[in-house]
Amino acid sequence: MKIRPLGDRVVIKRLEAEETTKSGIVLPSSAKEKPQMAEVVAVGPGGVVEGKEVQMQVKTGDRVFFSKYSGTEIKLDNQELLILRQDDILGIVEE
Amino acid sequence: MKIRPLGDRVVIKRLEAEETTKSGIVLPSSAKEKPQMAEVVAVGPGGVVEGKEVQMQVKTGDRVFFSKYSGTEIKLDNQELLILRQDDILGIVEE
Amino acid sequence: MKIRPLGDRVVIKRLEAEETTKSGIVLPSSAKEKPQMAEVVAVGPGGVVEGKEVQMQVKTGDRVFFSKYSGTEIKLDNQELLILRQDDILGIVEE
Amino acid sequence: MKIRPLGDRVVIKRLEAEETTKSGIVLPSSAKEKPQMAEVVAVGPGGVVEGKEVQMQVKTGDRVFFSKYSGTEIKLDNQELLILRQDDILGIVEE
Amino acid sequence: MKIRPLGDRVVIKRLEAEETTKSGIVLPSSAKEKPQMAEVVAVGPGGVVEGKEVQMQVKTGDRVFFSKYSGTEIKLDNQELLILRQDDILGIVEE
Amino acid sequence: MKIRPLGDRVVIKRLEAEETTKSGIVLPSSAKEKPQMAEVVAVGPGGVVEGKEVQMQVKTGDRVFFSKYSGTEIKLDNQELLILRQDDILGIVEE
Amino acid sequence: MKIRPLGDRVVIKRLEAEETTKSGIVLPSSAKEKPQMAEVVAVGPGGVVEGKEVQMQVKTGDRVFFSKYSGTEIKLDNQELLILRQDDILGIVEE
Numbered sequence: 117m118k119i120r121p122l123g124d125r126v127v128i129k130r131l132e133a134e135e136t137t138k139s140g141i142v143l144p145s146s147a148k149e150k151p152q153m154a155e156v157v158a159v160g161p162g163g164v165v166e167g168k169e170v171q172m173q174v175k176t177g178d179r180v181f182f183s184k185y186s187g188t189e190i191k192l193d194n195q196e197l198l199i200l201r202q203d204d205i206l207g208i209v210e211e
Numbered sequence: 212m213k214i215r216p217l218g219d220r221v222v223i224k225r226l227e228a229e230e231t232t233k234s235g236i237v238l239p240s241s242a243k244e245k246p247q248m249a250e251v252v253a254v255g256p257g258g259v260v261e262g263k264e265v266q267m268q269v270k271t272g273d274r275v276f277f278s279k280y281s282g283t284e285i286k287l288d289n290q291e292l293l294i295l296r297q298d299d300i301l302g303i304v305e306e
Numbered sequence: 307m308k309i310r311p312l313g314d315r316v317v318i319k320r321l322e323a324e325e326t327t328k329s330g331i332v333l334p335s336s337a338k339e340k341p342q343m344a345e346v347v348a349v350g351p352g353g354v355v356e357g358k359e360v361q362m363q364v365k366t367g368d369r370v371f372f373s374k375y376s377g378t379e380i381k382l383d384n385q386e387l388l389i390l391r392q393d394d395i396l397g398i399v400e401e
Numbered sequence: 402m403k404i405r406p407l408g409d410r411v412v413i414k415r416l417e418a419e420e421t422t423k424s425g426i427v428l429p430s431s432a433k434e435k436p437q438m439a440e441v442v443a444v445g446p447g448g449v450v451e452g453k454e455v456q457m458q459v460k461t462g463d464r465v466f467f468s469k470y471s472g473t474e475i476k477l478d479n480q481e482l483l484i485l486r487q488d489d490i491l492g493i494v495e496e
Numbered sequence: 497m498k499i500r501p502l503g504d505r506v507v508i509k510r511l512e513a514e515e516t517t518k519s520g521i522v523l524p525s526s527a528k529e530k531p532q533m534a535e536v537v538a539v540g541p542g543g544v545v546e547g548k549e550v551q552m553q554v555k556t557g558d559r560v561f562f563s564k565y566s567g568t569e570i571k572l573d574n575q576e577l578l579i580l581r582q583d584d585i586l587g588i589v590e591e
Numbered sequence: 592m593k594i595r596p597l598g599d600r601v602v603i604k605r606l607e608a609e610e611t612t613k614s615g616i617v618l619p620s621s622a623k624e625k626p627q628m629a630e631v632v633a634v635g636p637g638g639v640v641e642g643k644e645v646q647m648q649v650k651t652g653d654r655v656f657f658s659k660y661s662g663t664e665i666k667l668d669n670q671e672l673l674i675l676r677q678d679d680i681l682g683i684v685e686e
Numbered sequence: 687m688k689i690r691p692l693g694d695r696v697v698i699k700r701l702e703a704e705e706t707t708k709s710g711i712v713l714p715s716s717a718k719e720k721p722q723m724a725e726v727v728a729v730g731p732g733g734v735v736e737g738k739e740v741q742m743q744v745k746t747g748d749r750v751f752f753s754k755y756s757g758t759e760i761k762l763d764n765q766e767l768l769i770l771r772q773d774d775i776l777g778i779v780e781e
């Protein structure tokens with residue numbers, strides 16, 4: 117089962133954050149603070165959104181940072197995903 | 212009795228969500244949390260909405276995800292339906 | 307005494323809702339919950355509204371669903387009416 | 402002393418509402434609930450208002466319904482008047 | 497010392513309101529309720545304001561009504577003045 | 592160290608206000624009420640701001656009145672300055 | 687690991703502020719008050735943002751002042767960064 121986002125919407129999946137202490141021990145990030153980094157799972161076609169032409173700048177597989185509290189959480193095949201507008205994506209992570 | 216939505220409005224009917232535990236037992240979703248997946252029942256003609264041309268991208272029979280708290284609930288022939296703007300539809304579910 | 311709405315405004319009159327139980331007994335809807343279905347009593351001329359061309363899509367006699375909490379209630383010849391913008395009309399009921 | 406409204410503004414004077422009981426006795430409307438019907442006393446020239454061309458559709462002497470809580474109350478020669486935008490006028494009463 | 501307002505701004509000076517009782521005694525208006533009538537002291541050049549062409553319709557010396565709570569109070573040479581946008585001026589008083 | 596404001600922003604420095612009583616004694620303005628008069632220290636280039644062409648109308652050295660609570664306070668070389676949009680400047684003081 | 691901001695977004699890194707007392711002792715700024723000066727780390731491509739053409743006016747390495755409470759904090763390689771829109775950058779510091 118897949119989801120095809122409408123307009124300028126993007127479907128993302130949160131990436132678990134890891135934190136390394138100075139001594140080298142890896143600590144999982146606090147369960148309270150949700151990670152802000154995610155992987156793009158599906159991208160809408162863009163086009164005219166609220167009367168304005170929008171071109172999509174992210175693609176499936178991109179790792180991105182996104183605005184806290186943006187988007188709507190959905191469950192698809194027991195996966196927790198987030199659908200948000202491309203405008204809520206802040207930047208793309210590069211190696 | 213049918214309803215013909217105006218402008219960019221769409222009429223949808225919530226789909227009951229089911230959850231499968233790891234052991235294979237199917238649990239109905241909590242009664243408290245309303246399902247976010249729905250089937251499109253009727254689609255407005257689109258056209259100029261608040262001074263902007265809107266083209267409809269969903270059609271009757273589509274299964275869709277929609278924004279929480281969006282739209283207006285109505286009762287028609289004892290069916291609970293929801294009327295919302297196409298912009299409150301997040302994406303279309305595909306098999 | 308009649309009222310001629312300005313711009314994209316529409317005058318409607320609430321229709322009393324009836325509910326039929328499974329056993330066939332008709333129950334009047336709760337007095338607390340106002341009906342959301344109404345009959346169109348008068349329709350404005352449309353035209354330029356807030357700088358945007360609006361075409362009227364409802365006509366006198368249409369039965370419509372409308373947004374809760376929208377519009378202004380008025381009394382005319384002891385009749386309770388509601389004046390709202392066409393944009394607060396969600397859809398037209400068809401037999 | 403007169404007031405010439407600017408732009409799309411209209412000066413109105415509330416009309417006292419009267420209610421007739423079924424037995425024919427006329428009761429003055431409650432003092433608490435201000436009447437929503439008014440007579441137009443002066444009309445602005447319209448023209449470009451907030452960058453949009455506005456044409457005036459009411460004229461002096463019209464009896465109109467207006468939005469609750471809209472406009473600003475002023476006193477002129479001990480008369481209580483209300484200045485509001487034409488957009489806050491809902492409709493014109495016709496005999 | 498004078499002030500030259502920018503854009504569509506207007507400088508006004510409140511006029512003290514007087515009330516005459518039926519017996520002919522003149523009562524000063526309550527100190528609590530500030531007068532809404534004012535005299536125009538200076539007028540901005542108009543022009544493009546927030547991307548829209550604004551033409552000034554009031555001139556120095558006009559007596560005007562203005563929106564309550566609008567504008568900013570300033571002190572100039574110990575005079576209390578108010579600077580507001582022309583759009584907060586409701587109408588011009590004529591004799 | 593200097594600051595070059597972006598777009599339609601202006602850097603100003605508050606001017607200490609003085610008040611003269613009727614007896615001629617000069618009283619410093621209350622420490623609680625910050626002065627609303629300021630001197631322009633730096634002016635942005637204007638240009639397209641939020642999609643609209645803005646022309647700068649103030650220049651370095653102008654004494655201006657500005658909207659209360661507007662802008663952001665910054666410290667530069669131990670000087671307290673305020674950066675605000677030109678639109679928050681109400682008028683220019685002339686001798 | 688780097689971040690490539692989308693649209694008119696800019697990535698900045700706060701600069702620690704120092705305060706010199708009159709006696710010449712350098713005091714670190716209070717831990718409570720976050721510094722408002724930052725260095726630009728990465729700059730988006732600009733282009734059409736919300737239907738309006740935006741040209742980038744800051745570049746990597748610029749030291750800037752930015753609006754309090756603007757932007758989103760992110761962690762990248764254990765560095766605390768801030769992603770904000772160029773419009774939240776108030777000005778560029780020059781020597």
